[in-house]
Amino acid sequence: MAVSVREVAAAASVSVGTVSNVLNRPEKVAPDTVARVLAAIDELGFVRNDAARQLRAGRSRSIGLVVLDVRNPFFTDVARGAEDRAAEDGMTILLGNSDDNPDRERAYLDLFEEQRVHGVLISPRSDDLPRLERARSRGVPVVLVDREAPDRRFSSVAVDDVVGGAMAVRHLVESGRRRIAFVGGPASIRQVADRLEGARRAAAETPGATLEVVETSGTTVLEGRAAGEAIRDRASEHRPDAIFCANDLLAVGVLQALMMLGDVRVPGDIALIGYDDIDFAQAAVVPLSSIRQPAWLIGYTAVDLLLREARDGADFEPEQVQFQPELVVRESTGR
Amino acid sequence: MAVSVREVAAAASVSVGTVSNVLNRPEKVAPDTVARVLAAIDELGFVRNDAARQLRAGRSRSIGLVVLDVRNPFFTDVARGAEDRAAEDGMTILLGNSDDNPDRERAYLDLFEEQRVHGVLISPRSDDLPRLERARSRGVPVVLVDREAPDRRFSSVAVDDVVGGAMAVRHLVESGRRRIAFVGGPASIRQVADRLEGARRAAAETPGATLEVVETSGTTVLEGRAAGEAIRDRASEHRPDAIFCANDLLAVGVLQALMMLGDVRVPGDIALIGYDDIDFAQAAVVPLSSIRQPAWLIGYTAVDLLLREARDGADFEPEQVQFQPELVVRESTGR
């Protein structure tokens, strides 16, 4: 069925070694031999078998990417950045969504390891460091995405979520709000925990400011809507005067619950700020203030680091890249 | 470096064939032998080399997916559906974004072919049927996504975009609008062309209704905003009284330009309807009317078809699945 180098070699009356040379080091082969081989390849419709190359090379030309959920525009952008950088080197991205499920995360890591991926990009849910450590020790470069490395042995590309969280709450406080609610969860997601931590610190700076936590079971629009409805249904004196959501999807959901399904005004009654600054934030019912992160660049940089590590092997000095979050003020916090 | 079956076999004092049997047909191996081998695997940290398996098996356990751009929530959902179905069979998704660029599309197809993917899911930009045909003839199942098969030789999962386009314009007409603008492009994208075609037909049904086309160079929020600004800056008597956008991203952009950067009211001055019904449509400044498509289901079904075709080989009868679009009415068309 499939055409192999052997048949190409026969058709061009050369050896298989020469065919391989034409494919990989054409400058080492006499011009007319190259032409003859290429003609044979073309005529027979030969397509290299990557599995065989990999077997010999010891690793594949794919990079595994494990994220919480690509449906979150933040991760989608990260994935695009990663793909764009990977494509520059003729590599492909293997996509895996962990759905905040340690088992799925582990399953993907195993799968990727079997595929002998060139490396793994992971926005790790669980702190299954041993597993990552093991992968590394087997020579699989691992780069942590959107997560600072716990020790200097991993490369990472991250944004300081504690700073970002503090930024958000400080902004709310500066616009005169005091009774602040944090909507987000589960706390097991590091990004959520860090943003909350930052929020706590910022709230603690201001006497009289309080921070209430409304925990959600996930970070989608739906869960945001549920949290928003719970807040909306309280007696108005028990409502916060500002809400900081762990991401923009939640904020969009909260917005729906408050304004569109209820009659709480944003920012009149409650100021609202999200996180990530996804494309839709500025197109929301009330344009959403948010904390911006360079998502595409994070993905791009992560693959870049990964490829460097793959190239330099043991000589590679892990690098921790840290981007800074940025406050974007829009109507939802009463510009 | 890497541990192979050979070393596992040595450690467990059995032959490599037995190790392979433990891995693939444990019921054929005596229980205590199985235990011994598993212990050895565990101790040595053996991980199967998928390249070697593939080489023998002739194909990989990945499925290639080529879409226009995963950043479009519609495709993100398709990708998630595909991944979810693939995961059920222990397969992974190789992601490729063509960016509406025939060269990139071709590059990914070549790459996937070299990887001997289990099959290819493609939302084909160009009508490079010959190439797809060639892939098929080499035994690679191909399923067209969001695109009806031009002939019965390909399986496909699609939604009737002509019907959807007609639905949108009919709705606008029924709410009393007459001077309708279609915002979308480039026309080379089939989905865009079909939706426009549907819009044309629906407009033609009503005497007095006109359809103007405002062509865009892409289908993102940014391009929508540009088109919206162009319309906003016209003298008001030259503005349409309704806009149908080729997708929701464009509609969001148009909305920004009209209402947030300008003072054209939606739906007061201009009614607006999008396409895809992405999650954010209902959270937009003015909740967006749209035409809904079952994105996740499309991806899921496509992989299902693909796996069936891969299993049954030449016996497989290509199947064209067609879902129906659905009108979702919200404020933007003046509920």
Add this chain to the structure above:
DNA sequence: CGTTCGTCATGAATCGTTTCAAAGATAGAT
């Protein structure tokens, strides 16, 4: 006791590409 059947284990051959030491060919120098 000899035969048959079933259960397990074996190991060489195979998949398709790449690598590399070695041989062969050619041209230029002496």
Add this chain to the structure above:
DNA sequence: ATCTATCTTTGAAACGATTCATGACGAACG
């Protein structure tokens, strides 16, 4: 005509898992 030096080509070995024909062993049967 001989010897180098350079340029090309060769073909076998290797990567690691799977397959399958073959054989070893024991139990059951007549």
